[in-house]
Amino acid sequence: MTRLFVSRRRFMGIAGVAASTVPLAGCDMLDGLLAGDDPVRGFLASANTLTYRLQRLLIPVDRLAPEFSESEIRQGQRPNGSTDPTDPAYLALKDAEFAAYRLNVSGLVERPMQLTLDELRNMPSRTQITRHDCVEGWSCVAKWTGVPLARVLDEAGVKSDARYVVFHCFDSMSLGLAGSAAYYESIDMIDARHPQTILAYGLNGSALPVANGAPLRVRIERQLGYKMAKYIRAIEVVSDLSTIGGGRGGYWEDLGYDWYAGI
Amino acid sequence: MNTTEYDPQTITTRAQARLTIRRHRLVTRLTHWAWAVALFLLLLSGLQIFNAHPALYIGQQSGFAFDNGVFSIQPSRDRNGEVRGITTVLGRNFDTTGVLGVSGAKQVRAYRAFPAWLTVPSYQDLATGRVVHFFFAWVFATVYAIWFMASVINGHLRRDILPGWGDIRALPHTLTEHIRFHFDHDGRYNSLQKLSYALVLLLFFPLMILTGLTMSPGMNAAWPWLLDLFGGRQTARTIHFVVMLLLVGFFVVHLFMVFAAGPINEMRSMITGRYRLDDRHKGGNAR
Known part of the structure; x- marks a missing residue:
């Protein structure tokens, strides 16, 4: 007959000892290696560059993110992050229903511009029903209307050494003990010129509400929500991100999130 | 044979x-241990990521104004004012205080879906959880490709x-x-x-x-x-x-x-x- 290498009783003993060590294997022993500027974390984070390169290779430049039908708009767009900025400059504009709002376009452009909301609304528009994916894990389908960013960039005339578009925002976010900083974000020229990348002023058929980024926010449909800056004050075209904010290309990036958020 | x-x-x-x-x-043994390490860290960083929004849904989107949820782990205050960890599976509630939803010592209760000893890093840090998860996702997928080709050949x-x-x-x-x-x-x-x-x-x-x-x-x-x-x-x-x-x-x-x-x-x-x-x-x- 086959023989038992381990009896049931002895097995339970061994298994009990093994199981009791599981919590010890838990996770604070890795915390040091993964903190802030530890080189181990830096090495692991380099996988994001690999993901960025491969997705740029795999996804045709103008390939659209999936769009949905009206029937799939089943709820309002969930507001997240800043939902009611209290910065004085923003409050002054909001009180006058953004009549004095100007979108500042500067940096590596031939013709720096200041655009009113009416000017933006009179430019060719695009409406798209897309899925907003938050880095936290949830998704929400909504209809966005706005002017393609490529159109604004063309009017301003982008210089040949331009590599990134930076969005500067009205809302300040906490940096913990380091005080606070204005929200900002950045994308490469491929996403900046993507047909679905719009400066949105409309949501689900109405004017963009304050909670969702009024008067202007950007939609970058092939990346996660934190890339899609709200309360946009200015657009700056640059060749280098290291001199802006914390130097990593965005408010969340400066706190450790990946710059490329297509995953 | x-x-x-x-x-x-x-x-x-x-x-x-x-x-x-x-x-x-050799290739079977190497891929086995590479997977063991990668899966261990994928699990713990995955639970860290889950903690950022500890609810699961069916469909394209997450129902906030409608209900398409199938699973969630949330802290919830009971009638006596005590915060309990409630795990909901297909509409049924289970009290999982101590492990899921509410964990840690009585004095320093942590209101989080999976407890500190099951996540990497132990503290709440979605950014680092994602960094760890996607690095080992690359390891896992690469090892899978190697194993599959070797095992066919x-x-x-x-x-x-x-x-x-x-x-x-x-x-x-x-x-x-x-x-x-x-x-x-x-x-x-x-x-x-x-x-x-x-x-x-x-x-x-x-x-x-x-x-x-x-x-x-x-x-x-x-x-x-x-x-x-x-x-x-x-x-x-x-x-x-x-x-x-x-x-x-x-x-x-x-x-x-x-x-x-x-x-x-x-x-x-x-x-x-x-x-x-x-x-x-x-x-x-x-x-």
Whole structure:
């Protein structure tokens, strides 16, 4: 007959000892290696560059993110992050229903511009029903209307050494003990010129509400929500991100999130 | 046996007349341990990511104004004003205070879905959880590609993993033998092993990779068929979670079997490749 290498009783003993060590294997022993500027974390984070390169290779430049039908708009767009900025400059504009709002376009452009909301609304528009994916894990389908960013960039005339578009925002976010900083974000020229990348002023058929980024926010449909800056004050075209904010290309990036958020 | 994995040439007779064979190839052993490390860290960083929004849904989106939720772990204040950890599975509530939803010492309760000892890092840090998860996702997928190609070429897949008719017929017998704690050690995988390894390697692993990719907005543009295949991004996230549970279940049984079947012999075979047969197989398979 086959023989038992381990009896049931002895097995339970061994298994009990093994199981009791599981919590010890838990996770604070890795915390040091993964903190802030530890080189181990830096090495692991380099996988994001690999993901960025491969997705740029795999996804045709103008390939659209999936769009949905009206029937799939089943709820309002969930507001997240800043939902009611209290910065004085923003409050002054909001009180006058953004009549004095100007979108500042500067940096590596031939013709720096200041655009009113009416000017933006009179430019060719695009409406798209897309899925907003938050880095936290949830998704929400909504209809966005706005002017393609490529159109604004063309009017301003982008210089040949331009590599990134930076969005500067009205809302300040906490940096913990380091005080606070204005929200900002950045994308490469491929996403900046993507047909679905719009400066949105409309949501689900109405004017963009304050909670969702009024008067202007950007939609970058092939990346996660934190890339899609709200309360946009200015657009700056640059060749280098290291001199802006914390130097990593965005408010969340400066706190450790990946710059490329297509995953 | 006419295969190289159990090539009679490699069989050596030990001093105590016990028979050992070369059971696992180098590539099988290396991929096994690479997966073990990667899956451990994928699990713990995955639970960290889950904690950022500890709820699962069916469909394209997450219902906030409607209900398409199937699972959630939330802290909730009870009638006595005490905060309890409530885990909801398909509408049924379970009090999981101490582990899920609310954990940690009484004085310093943490209101988080999975407790500190089950996440990497131990504290709440979605950014770092994602960094760890996507690094080891690359490791996991790369090792899978290597294992798959090697196993097709060297015959491991066809001979040891894919169950045949004989394995299906042998299943009831193997099952009753296992329930009686009778384990046969002839060096080959029995029908239960083949079936479970085939499930894990050919179904669960690819499902993990594909549902993971379905959550990527970039990949949704590249391969929109992923959304059709899994029925939406949030369904894919739910499947990713369920397959994680199945893999944890496999891991528990896998460890159980290693201990039950002889931990020294089993561990040695996965480290050095050498595996000792039962005495009765001396003249049997090792013709």
